[in-house]
Amino acid sequence: MLEIKNIDVFYGDVQVVFDVAFEVKKGEVVALIGANGAGKSTTLKTISGILRPRNGEIVFDGITINKIEPYKLIEKGLALCPEARRLFVEMTVEENLDMGSLKGEAKKLREKTKEMVFDFFPRLKERRRQLAGTLSGGEQQMVAIGRGLMSLPKLLMFDEPSLGLAPILVREIFDIIRKIREEGTTVLIVEQNTKQSLSIADRAYVMETGKIALQGTGRELLNDEHVKKAYLGV
């Protein structure tokens, strides 16, 4: 479904992603893990079109997406829940959800999808008229995920969804991601929370200093000596 073909990404003259290649197949949960500064978020930003690769190609659903206008990606079924949530804080919860469904099919089915999102997160239904900036961190993350779901994505990408959340909320967020996958959405997740993400991932890639260092199934990597030592603190 998503193929990253040997991309190089630069910030100005500084290269941060080197020859990265991986793929996400339909129906999978794939995790991209690694330490702070390894280039995970940069890779995700490149997939979502905020950054452009200098070399290489990104193919989603048969389309080379690094060639099309990036704001059109969401219509093609590729959505991102950005790092730090990036909600529209001075808009209500409901308006934030509306923002996820501006185009095409998603716009037509807006009210129906919204009900589905509210079934998923009953707490958001109670707070639908509240300003997003007044919500707690966990609730804000729910709005961010809900906003992503509103676009009826084929592939939903998460950038550090557990960042800054209390442990109990982290577990809740990962449960939600698992549920989203069960509903048939493919998931690509970028995380520093290695243990949680490896335990829900079918496959995972470990990034180190801008390169893919290791890959395997979630279970394999959980038992890998290097991963254990470097990321799980065992």
Place this chain on the structure above:
Amino acid sequence: MTSVQIEVFLQTLIAGLLLGGLYALIGLGMTLIMGVMKIINLAHGELMMVGMYIAYWMFVLFNIDPYLSVFIATPALFFLGIAIQKFLVNPVLKVESILPENQVILTVGIGMVLANLATVFFKSDYRSTPVAYATNAFYLSDFWETSPIELSLSVPWTVSFVFAVVITITLWFFLAKTDTGKSIRATAQDLEAAFLMGVNVKLMRVITFGIGAGLVGAAGCLFLPIYYLFPSLGGQFTLIAFVITILGGLGSTIGAIIGGLVLGVFESMTATYIGMGWAPVGRFVIFVVCLIFLPGGVASLLKRKKFGK
């Protein structure tokens, strides 16, 4: 207070609110552009001047009432704004330069060009539209014969104010209820997130500049029956819009409305109690006081209430 003093005070307050309504409309255009583009449009007053000339020539050539010209000047200025953003501001946005505020300087240049073109084509004469109702007024005693005090309401001022209110409500409806309006607000709040949601940010910039210009063009038509017109009047209104934008809190629409009303009342009060010529001084006193004691403007007060911070 004697009844005469009360009369003067109320009359001043009314005049201030009527002026403030028009000011709010001017400020709204600038604050919208500020919110989305993060730049101050220093050609704002000049765009208003263009709107006023359109209304003026419509009146002189075709005898179209300035109030009807709102429906001509607003779309004309909307398209002028779009053209400015698309062909002048956007290319400058792309250029990497030493000065990050290149676009602001560009708007100064646009303002100068507009003002000087107007001087070339229309001469620097002061002009006004001699509308039939220019000096008509409503009197309180017409409605309430035994009223202890007498107040008057100038017809053109009142009509202009009502127009300004209707336009403001329409704008609110557009921003709050339509997808395009929501996209504009989203772009102002978090450009990158809006972009990720599939908002065509470039298009939103263009539309916003168009709307901002259209609003100030409408304000120009509303000012024409109660003011006079000359090519270099823009600078003064750019400053007024700037003060309102600061007073309201950069980029806040509600802030701009409140800021416009506050400024209108304040100027009107200075004019009555200190002297006609002191109104601009009052404007800058309130500007400086706001910068020192309330740097976030009215919006920061509203935010504190909404978010409990």
